[in-house]
Amino acid sequence: MEEAAQVTAGRLRADCANCFGLCCVALAFTVSTDFAADKKAGDPCRHLGADHRCGIHAELRTSGYRGCTVYDCFGAGQHLSQVTFAGRDWRGAPDGGRAMFAALPVMRQLHELLRHLTEARDHPAASAERAAIGRALDRVDALTRLDPDALLAVDPAAERAEVGELLGRVSEAVRAQVPGRRKDRRGADLMGARLRGAALRGAGLRGALLIGADLRDADLRLADLLGADLRDTDLRGADLTGALFLTQPQLNAARGDTRTALPPALTRPSHWR
Structure with missing residues (x-):
């Protein structure tokens, strides 16, 4: 081993x-804003080639398959x-x-x-x-x-x-390295919350629902984002330096721009502007 x-x-x-x-x-996937067609589990996607590669990989978002990019x-x-x-x-x-x-x-x-x-x-x-x-x-x-x-x-x-x-x-x-009282919002329902410029350094946001939340210019340094739902979360200008347990799929589901500061192990999604 x-x-x-x-x-x-x-x-x-x-x-x-x-x-x-x-x-x-x-x-499996269902017709929605993320997928342009239905597909049952176990059925090959109609865009899957004989070489096991996606035939529309470069155009997934414009072809209605945003979910695949996440x-x-x-x-x-x-x-x-x-x-x-x-x-x-x-x-x-x-x-x-x-x-x-x-x-x-x-x-x-x-x-x-x-x-x-x-x-x-x-x-x-x-x-x-x-x-x-x-x-x-x-x-x-x-x-x-x-x-x-x-x-x-x-x-x-x-x-x-x-x-x-x-x-x-x-x-x-x-997060104990962060001075002062750290916010604990584990599992909180923050869907659509207006948190622009929020001071969330070292915050506990594990499992928080942040779908569509406005986190533009927020300070999320050293925040725990394990399992946080970041679908359509606006991270433009946010500082995610040192954010804990943040993954590429979470970023891919969010919105950001060239000002969004990321941990070095993660890649800025190509659809961010």
């Missing part, structure tokens, strides 16, 4: 060239394709790929946990939790290496709960 210390950021980034287009088949598997797709199923294409599988499709949501959640744990491991303020983080990395990494049947028996919710407690302790340690 790979040692937890070797779980690198590269492994946790999607590599579509080494995946069999799993997200384009396994997942999704990120955190490297789960290529891991399933090349490791769990040893490079066997779902098209030639006896079950038509059903086992592979069922495993994708489980593997994605495990890879997301690995992503958060590696961030926690590398944070200087998390030294007191370093051993616990290492054990959690070892455990979750081992789960990603199970055979298909054993993988489907994993309870992702239980894993998320256990890792979540650890990440919470790391968050407290990091």
Whole structure:
């Protein structure tokens, strides 16, 4: 088994060239502002080519498939394709790929946990939790290496709960560096909230609903954004430097611009202006 210390950021980034287009088949979507057509789980998207690549990848947003630009598997797709199923294409599988499709949501959640744990491991303020983080990395990494049947028996919710407690302790340690009283808005319903220029440095926003909220020019440095819903959140000019457990899908779902300050591990979405 790979040692937890070797779980690198590269492994946790999607590599579509080494995946069999799993997200384009396994997942279902419904006609909406995010998807231009209905698709059942297990049915290949009509834009998926024989080479497992998207035929409209460069025009997803203008073609009505904004939802596809938000999704990120955190490297789960290529891991399933090349490791769990040893490079066997779902098209030639006896079950038509059903086992592979069922495993994708489980593997994605495990890879997301690995992503958060590696961030926690590398944070200087998390030294007191370093051993616990290492054990959690070892455990979750081992789960990603199970055979298909054993993988489907994993309870992702239980894993998320256990890792979540650890990440919470790391968050407290990091945010304790912020002077003064830190706002705690965990799980708060802030849909459409007017928070332009808000002082939210070191705030606890874990699981907060920030759909459509106005956070222009807000100070979100060192804020805990684990699981926060940032769909259509206006982050233009906001400072997200050092924001904790923020992921690329969250950013891809939000709105921002060239003034939005991001943690170095994340990429400015191409649709931001």
